Amino acid sequence: MVALAPSLLSASFATLGETVASFEGADAASRPDLLHFDLMDGHFVPNLTFGTQIMKDLRACTTIPFDAHLMVENPERYFDACAKAQVERVTIHAEATTHLPRLLAQIREQGMVAGVALNPATPLETLQWVKQDLQFLLVMGVNPGFSGQAFLPRTLEKVAAARELLPQTCAIGVDGGVATNNAAELVRAGASMLVAGSSLFDGGEPLDALQALRKAAKTTED
Ligand code: DX5
Ligand code: ZN
Numbered sequence: 687m688v689a690l691a692p693s694l695l696s697a698s699f700a701t702l703g704e705t706v707a708s709f710e711g712a713d714a715a716s717r718p719d720l721l722h723f724d725l726m727d728g729h730f731v732p733n734l735t736f737g738t739q740i741m742k743d744l745r746a747c748t749t750i751p752f753d754a755h756l757m758v759e760n761p762e763r764y765f766d767a768c769a770k771a772q773v774e775r776v777t778i779h780a781e782a783t784t785h786l787p788r789l790l791a792q793i794r795e796q797g798m799v800a801g802v803a804l805n806p807a808t809p810l811e812t813l814q815w816v817k818q819d820l821q822f823l824l825v826m827g828v829n830p831g832f833s834g835q836a837f838l839p840r841t842l843e844k845v846a847a848a849r850e851l852l853p854q855t856c857a858i859g860v861d862g863g864v865a866t867n868n869a870a871e872l873v874r875a876g877a878s879m880l881v882a883g884s885s886l887f888d889g890g891e892p893l894d895a896l897q898a899l900r901k902a903a904k905t906t907e908d
Pocket of ligand 2: 830
């Protein structure tokens with residue numbers, strides 16, 4: 687079954703604690719599998735969001751695993767803080783380092799799952815050296831930096847090609863532009879995890895939207 691991860695970047699920062707508490711108390715159909723945190727530094731991407739403290743503080747509000755997406759230069763600076771906030775998985779961008787295997791090993795040494803994110807224009811060949819023991823690939827469906835951007839349709843073929851390339855032990859997630867209208871085809875192409883921001887938070891009740899996304903992501907293979 688596909689794992690769903692709300693991107694809290696799209697939620698109101700004024701009421702994040704309440705939002706997370708409502709996810710924590712939700713029934714199985716609308717409970718997220720992970721909570722996705724978009725850390726941005728204004729250098730790797732043209733936007734600033736939040737640092738690691740937010741995960742540390744929210745850790746007390748929920749047992750839902752945390753998924754940290756580091757859109758920053760020098761991502762290794764934040765691994766210790768992620769470990770202290772009991773982050774389950776840390777995903778770094780291949781474009782942000784010239785030492786991808788070393789950084790992935792550092793994440794795993796801290797007891798966290800290590801993921802690689804690829805911007806839309808970054809080819810899968812970038813994974814050649816790390817693909818054998820890669821645990822997670824995050825395929826970006828938009829150029830990262832902001833919620834609410836339009837999904838790039840060529841993401842679908844990239845997900846399918848990644849599924850061919852990577853061992854079955856490597857999960858594939860998609861982040862950016864995910865909504866009820868593309869969830870099923872992304873899953874059919876090989877995605878086992880979907881991040882969703884604006885499609886969950888920009889309408890009515892996020893718990894209802896998550897339930898609708900879970901339904902839409904169901905394929906006949908499920
Ligand atoms: C984009 C972030 C995403 C974003 C998703 O740079 O990595 O996680 O918040 O938002 P939507 O689903 O609105 O594209
Ligand atoms: Zn993200």
